[in-house]
Amino acid sequence: MKSATEHMAVKDDLLRLDRQLCFPLYAASRLITRLYQPMLEPLGLTYPQYIVMLILWEDAPCSVSRVGERALLNSNTLTPLLKRLEHLGYVRRARGTADERVVQISLTAAGNALKIDCAxxxxxxxxxxxxxxxxxxxxxxxxxxxxxxxxxxxxxxxx
Amino acid sequence: MKSATEHMAVKDDLLRLDRQLCFPLYAASRLITRLYQPMLEPLGLTYPQYIVMLILWEDAPCSVSRVGERALLNSNTLTPLLKRLEHLGYVRRARGTADERVVQISLTAAGNALKIDCAxxxxxxxxxxxxxxxxxxxxxxxxxxxxxxxxxxxxxxxx
DNA sequence: TTCGATCACTTCGCACGCGATCTAATATAC
DNA sequence: GTATATTAGATCGCGTGCGAAGTGATCGAA
Missing domain, CATH: 1.20.5 (Single alpha-helices involved in coiled-coils or other helix-helix interfaces)
Known part of the structure; x- marks a missing residue:
């Protein structure tokens, strides 16, 4: 039978930073964002905004919730982000005519042109x-x- | 020779969301954080705070910059985070005696005890x-x- | 038809992340 | 020994992320 000390040692091991899968995911994600940043900054984009633009180049025009499904982001994150993209002149936000609950996101000419710059x-x-x-x-x-x-x-x- | 249209198609492909390595990293990292959240919330911890506690359980007492090296976080993120951990009663922050520029982070009894709860x-x-x-x-x-x-x-x- | 769900999005509050800048302490140059 | 550079943290500003709560539109059952 294991002593209490040995038992603790096992638990200890599981809590070591270099045993976590979660940490390298968290770290790699942030390092990648840092790497994109200097390339996106001249275009006025942040990394999450770039991800949303990738989605819009494929799917636009589409609803906020459609963007959310693909980016795995909720509307409380997307609403302000999309407003910033609107201010930048890359997208338009308009309430749907059929269903006034949905907001359709479409690309402006500048938004479409941006794709070339991002290529x-x-x-x-x-x-x-x-x-x-x-x-x-x-x-x-x-x-x-x-x-x-x-x-x-x-x-x-x-x- | 490739036509302009074909060339565009290749570029197009590289910008597809499902061709990006960066996106699954970004998404997985956030999904993992969501998964930890309900377990950490009862302890009063956020996910980044949990990562910092993992480091402190191995290295404390240690400087802010040492924590930053391991977590790959800068002081502008760590200072407020560590202040919150201090308010929670898990750590102490004290200027070093030898070098007054460094802030040494040490664990309180509650901070050490928390390790058992996180095991x-x-x-x-x-x-x-x-x-x-x-x-x-x-x-x-x-x-x-x-x-x-x-x-x-x-x-x-x-x- | 009307009234309570449900839905799509918005707003709010808080905690990151990080570039830029500041401050105080120490190291180095001379 | 004083001036300058470097270093360790702290502060500021802005843009996420996301839980919780709010608003108005639509749906569905009685």
Missing amino acids: CVPETLLANVSYSPEKAIALKESLDELIRKLQEAPGRNST | CVPETLLANVSYSPEKAIALKESLDELIRKLQEAPGRNST
Whole structure:
């Protein structure tokens, strides 16, 4: 039978920072954001705004909730973010005519044109980080699976 | 030779949300935080505060900059966070005697005791997500490598 | 048809994250 | 020994994230 001290040692181990999966996720996410920032700043975009623009280039015009589904962001984050994109002149926000509850987001000419300026962003990034494309693809697939599992998990799965 | 249209199509592809590595990182990180939140809330902790406590349980007493090195966070984030942990009664902040520029962070009795309450957090989390430990370990190793590459990358590597 | 759900979004409050800047203490140059 | 540079934290401003609560529009059951 394990002594109380041994039992504590096991628990201790599980709480070590270098044993956590959560921390490298948190850290890598922030490091990536820092890497994008200098490329996006000249365009007036923050990193979350860039993600939303990626979605809009695929889906616009679409509702706030549609953007939220894809970005996994709630409307309380998106509303102010979209207002900033509107002030920047990249998107328009308009209440739907059929259903006045929904706000349709559409791209302005400037918003569409921005896509050209962003085209080089992913390449530039890859060039700056010496991480092999194969590993990047494998990592992305692992993360996609983890995300699916996390969304299945119990708890607040709001969005 | 590729036509302008074909060239655009390639660029288009690189900007698809489901082709980005950055997005699953960003999304997974936030989903993980959401998963921890209900476990940490009863203890009065936010997720970043939990990360800092993990570091302190290993390293305390230590300086603010030491915490920052490990968490990859700057003092402008840590100072208010540590003040909140101080208000919660988990840590003490005191200027060093040898060098009055450094602020030493030490754990209170409550801060040490909190470790016992957190011992079950990693296990509970694993139990809630049906993600195999082998995959989790592989994912963590991939992320650790990515983090190393990101820290080597040019740009603002402040911390 | 009308009145209570439900829905889509907004607003509010609080805690990050981080670039930029400030302050006080220490190190270094001369 | 004084002047300058560097360092460790703190402060400020802004943009997220997100729980909770609010508002107005639509849906559904009685």
